Amino acid sequence: MIKNLTQQIKSASAQQDFETALTLRTKIERFTHFVQTHTFRDSASISYNTSDLKLSSLQKLLTSEINHLTSLHRIECYDASNSALHDSTVSLVVATDGLLDRGQYRRFRVKNPRSRSDFDRLFEAVSRRLKHSSWPQPDLIVIDGGTPQLTKLQPLFDLLPEPIPLLGLAKHPDRLVFPDGKTLKPASNDPGFLLLQELRNEAHRFANSYRRVIEQNRTKL
Structure with missing residues (x-):
């Protein structure tokens, strides 16, 4: 200026x-x-204040449908990506205290040749993730998808010794989908809803970037 x-x-x-x-x-x-x-707050404090708003808003959105939601410290979001069967991948992105935590991201290359649909790929990836007991426990798992994906995954969650809330984020239009089939379309500017959309978009980007790396390596062979 x-x-x-x-x-x-x-x-x-x-x-x-x-x-x-x-x-x-x-x-x-x-x-x-x-x-x-005048004293100005630094960008870090602004980010944390914004994340607090997102988490409190998300808590309000979900508590009416998820009884055992006690914390949103760690939110995990999964997205499947593929261009061909042998290039199928699933990404896991994480928000810690409402902020993207890139150091916690993980990628799953689909190994089972029978995992031919997004449902199967997500099932394989989430199943493998839940076996990593040394990883931090998620407070909420979000899936890019709706009722079909949640129906496929629910048996995994029914076997857990401690319940982990499961949530779908469906498209066209963007809306929340709960395991019992109920849906919720929050206001487009709702901070908690925006956090979930940010996670979903980041999971999609991360999955696609890994798939492209696999494809490039394959063409070099």
Whole structure:
């Protein structure tokens, strides 16, 4: 802003428009004074405040349908991607305290040749993930999909010693889908809903990037 105003002052002075130049200089002085006399929060604190809003909103959205939702510290989201059977992958992305936690992302290359549908691929990936007892326990698992995907996965969750809430995020239009078949379409600007959409989109991007790496490596052989 100051750089732009300074350029305008030079231009006005060159045209001998000293009144305009003086007005612009006054603006610079006022802006400089404002910056010097006000304390601004850093970007990290703003991000955390925003994430708190997203989590509290999401908690309100889900508690009416998910009784055992006690925390949203760790949210995991899964998305399947494939261009051919041998290039099928599933991505796992994580939000920790409402912020994308890229250090926790994982990729699953589908190994079972019988996993021919997105349902089967998600089932394989989530099954393998749940066997990693040393990994942090998720407070919520979100699937890119709706009732068919949840129906396929529910038997895995029925066998867990401690319940983990399961949720679907379906498209066209974007809406929440619960294991009992109920759906919910929050307001498009709802902070909690936006967090889930951000996770879903990130899972999709992450799965596709891994699939492209596999395809590129295959073409080099």
